[in-house]
Amino acid sequence: MNGEPLESSVIGMSVRVRVRNAETGSTVDMELEEENTVQEIIEGAAGYWEKDAGAYVLRKGKKLLRGQQTVLESGISNSDDLELIPDPEGG
Amino acid sequence: MNEVIRPGAEDEDRLDRSRRVGWVDVDRLARSQVLVVGAGALGNEVVKNLVLSGFRHLTLVDMDRVVRSNLNRCLFFNDTDAEGRSFKAEVLARGAAALDPDVRIEALICRVEEVDPWVFEQSDLVLGCLDNVAARLHVNAHCCLHGRPLVDGGTLGTSGKVQVVLPPAGPCLQCAMNRTHYRVLEKRHSCTGAETAFFEPKMAAEITTTSVIAAIQVREVLKILSGQRGRCLQHLLHYDGLTNRTLELEVPLDPNCPMHGDRTVA
Numbered sequence: 001m002n003g004e005p006l007e008s009s010v011i012g013m014s015v016r017v018r019v020r021n022a023e024t025g026s027t028v029d030m031e032l033e034e035e036n037t038v039q040e041i042i043e044g045a046a047g048y049w050e051k052d053a054g055a056y057v058l059r060k061g062k063k064l065l066r067g068q069q070t071v072l073e074s075g076i077s078n079s080d081d082l083e084l085i086p087d088p089e090g091g
Numbered sequence: 092m093n094e095v096i097r098p099g100a101e102d103e104d105r106l107d108r109s110r111r112v113g114w115v116d117v118d119r120l121a122r123s124q125v126l127v128v129g130a131g132a133l134g135n136e137v138v139k140n141l142v143l144s145g146f147r148h149l150t151l152v153d154m155d156r157v158v159r160s161n162l163n164r165c166l167f168f169n170d171t172d173a174e175g176r177s178f179k180a181e182v183l184a185r186g187a188a189a190l191d192p193d194v195r196i197e198a199l200i201c202r203v204e205e206v207d208p209w210v211f212e213q214s215d216l217v218l219g220c221l222d223n224v225a226a227r228l229h230v231n232a233h234c235c236l237h238g239r240p241l242v243d244g245g246t247l248g249t250s251g252k253v254q255v256v257l258p259p260a261g262p263c264l265q266c267a268m269n270r271t272h273y274r275v276l277e278k279r280h281s282c283t284g285a286e287t288a289f290f291e292p293k294m295a296a297e298i299t300t301t302s303v304i305a306a307i308q309v310r311e312v313l314k315i316l317s318g319q320r321g322r323c324l325q326h327l328l329h330y331d332g333l334t335n336r337t338l339e340l341e342v343p344l345d346p347n348c349p350m351h352g353d354r355t356v357a
Contacts, residue, residue, distance in 0.1 A: 022331075039270045046271070055224065055272040057340075064327060064340040067269025068347065085329065087272065088247035090294040091133045091222040 019045045022085040034072040038065040055087040116317040124148045129220030130179040132164040136305030153180040164298040219243035224276040231264040235350040244308045248295035249332035251304035266345040
C-alpha cells in the first residue's frame with residue numbers, strides 16, 4: 001500500500017522517505033523535518049499500520065537507526081527507503 | 092616405546108567429531124562456566140546444544156513453571172511437567188544431565204533480578220534466552236559491568252535475532268533499543284503494582300525458528316570461547332524464517348548509553 005504521505009508530529013516538509021512494513025511488505029511515504037527523531041518515525045509508522053504494542057526498530061540499508069537521533073543526525077535524506085522491523089523479544 | 096592404538100577407539104570419544112572441526116577448543120568448552128538466563132524455548136534448545144557441544148558447567152536461571160502451551164517448542168518438557176507445574180529450570184537441568192552424566196548444572200529458581208551478581212562474575216559467558224525487555228536490560232547491565240560476553244537471542248513467530256555483546260568494546264543491547272522498547276517495559280509493569288505481576292501478551296512462537304536462533308547463539312559461543320572472536324557476529328543478526336534470509340544490521344554505539352564509558356570493569 002502506498003497511502004497518503006504521513007506527516008510527522010513536527011510540521012514541515014523538508015524530507016520525504018518511504019517506510020516499508022517488514023511484516024507485510026506495505027509501504028507508506030512520510031514527510032519529515034530534519035528535527036524529527038527516528039523514534040517519531042517508528043511510532044508514526046507503527047501507528048499508521050495499527051501495530052500491536054511492541055518493540056520496533058528502523059533500518060536504513062544495513063544500519064539500525066538509533067532512536068534518539070534526528071533525521072539530520074542519522075543521515076536520512078530525501079527518497080530514502082527505510083524499513084520498520086518488529087524486534088523479536090520472545091524466548 | 093611406541094604409542095599403542097586400537098582400531099575404532101575414536102568412536103568411544105563422544106566429542107571426537109567435534110574435535111575434528113579443528114577450530115573448536117573442546118577442552119576449553121569443558122572448563123568454561125556458562126550462565127543461561129531463561130529456561131523456555133530458547134533455553135531448551137541452547138542447553139541441548141551446549142551439552143552436546145561438550146560444556147560441563149552450566150547455571151540456569153528461570154522463575155517460571157511449565158505449562159502445556161510450552162510443549163510445541165520445548166524439547167525437555169512434557170505433559171507430566173505441565174500437569175505438575177514443574178519449574179522450567181529444574182526440568183531443563185534434569186533433561187540436560189540425562190544427555191551427558193558428566194554435566195554439572197545448577198538451577199536457580201528465581202527472577203534474574205534476584206540472582207547474586209557473583210553468579211555473573213564467575214561465569215565466562217552469558218546466554219540470554221529471555222522474553223522481555225526488562226530482563227534483557229538487567230542481564231546486559233551485569234555483563235557490561237563485569238566484562239562478560241553476552242549472546243542474546245529473541246524470536247517472534249518466524250523471525251528472530253541474535254546479538255553478541257563483547258564488553259567493553261562495541262554496542263550493547265541497550266544501544267539498539269528505543270522508546271518502543273521502554274513503552275513495552277512500562278506496560279508490562281503497570282498492571283497490579285505487585286512486583287512480579289505483569290501484563291504478558293501471548294506471542295507467536297514455534298520450534299523451527301527457535302532452533303535456528305538457538306543454534307546461531309551457541310555457534311557464537313563456540314567461537315568466543317575457542318579464540319575466534321574475530322569471526323563472531325559484529326552486529327545484530329536478524330533472521331526472517333519465511334524467506335530464510337538473514338541480515339546483519341550495524342548497531343551504532345550510543346554515546347549516551349549508560350553501559351559505556353568508565354563504568355566497565357575488566
